[in-house]
Amino acid sequence: MTPHYLLVEIYEIFARDPWCGWGVRPCADIPAGTFIGEYTGELLDDTQASERHDSTFLFETRVGSETFTIDAKYSGNYTRFINHSCSPNVKVANVSWDSEESQLVHMCFFTDKLIKCGEELTIDYGESWWENKKFPCLCGSDECRYRFGK
Numbered sequence: 001m002t003p004h005y006l007l008v009e010i011y012e013i014f015a016r017d018p019w020c021g022w023g024v025r026p027c028a029d030i031p032a033g034t035f036i037g038e039y040t041g042e043l044l045d046d047t048q049a050s051e052r053h054d055s056t057f058l059f060e061t062r063v064g065s066e067t068f069t070i071d072a073k074y075s076g077n078y079t080r081f082i083n084h085s086c087s088p089n090v091k092v093a094n095v096s097w098d099s100e101e102s103q104l105v106h107m108c109f110f111t112d113k114l115i116k117c118g119e120e121l122t123i124d125y126g127e128s129w130w131e132n133k134k135f136p137c138l139c140g141s142d143e144c145r146y147r148f149g150k
Helices: 046-050
Strands: 011-017 021-026 035-038 042-044 058-063 066-071 090-095 106-111
Touching (some): 042 046, 046 066
Antiparallel strands (some): 011 021, 035 106, 058 066
16 A cells, blocks of 8 residues: 655745845745645725835735735735745735635735745735835846836
C-alpha cells in the first residue's frame, strides 16, 4: 500500500527591509498553481475606504456590481504582508463561492510557478496602485515598471 502524505505549507513572516517592512516566504517548496490563501480583513464601502488615511493594506473587491475595499490593517491574515514585484511569483484571482450575482468576490492568491523554500512571495499591485504613490518601486526586478515613480 502506498503511503499518503498531507503537505501543509507553512509560511514565515519576516522583516524584509526598512522600505517594504515585512514579507512572506514559504518554509517548503510550493508547486505552481498552489492556493496560497485569501486576502482577509474589514470590508469597507467606498466612503469608508476614502476616509482611511493609510492605504497600505487596502485591496479592492466587488459584491455584485458594487465596489468594496478589504482593509487588512487590523484584522487581516498573513497575506497582507505579501509585497509587490514587477516580476511576481503569485497571481491574484477573483473567486466566487456560489453562483449568486450579489455575492462577495474573494481575492485569492495562487502560485504562478514553482516557489522555492525561502523565496519571497510577491504579487503585482498593478498600475492603479502606483498612480498616487510619491515614491519609486524598489522591487529590484529587471522588468520594473515603476522604479522612477509615476
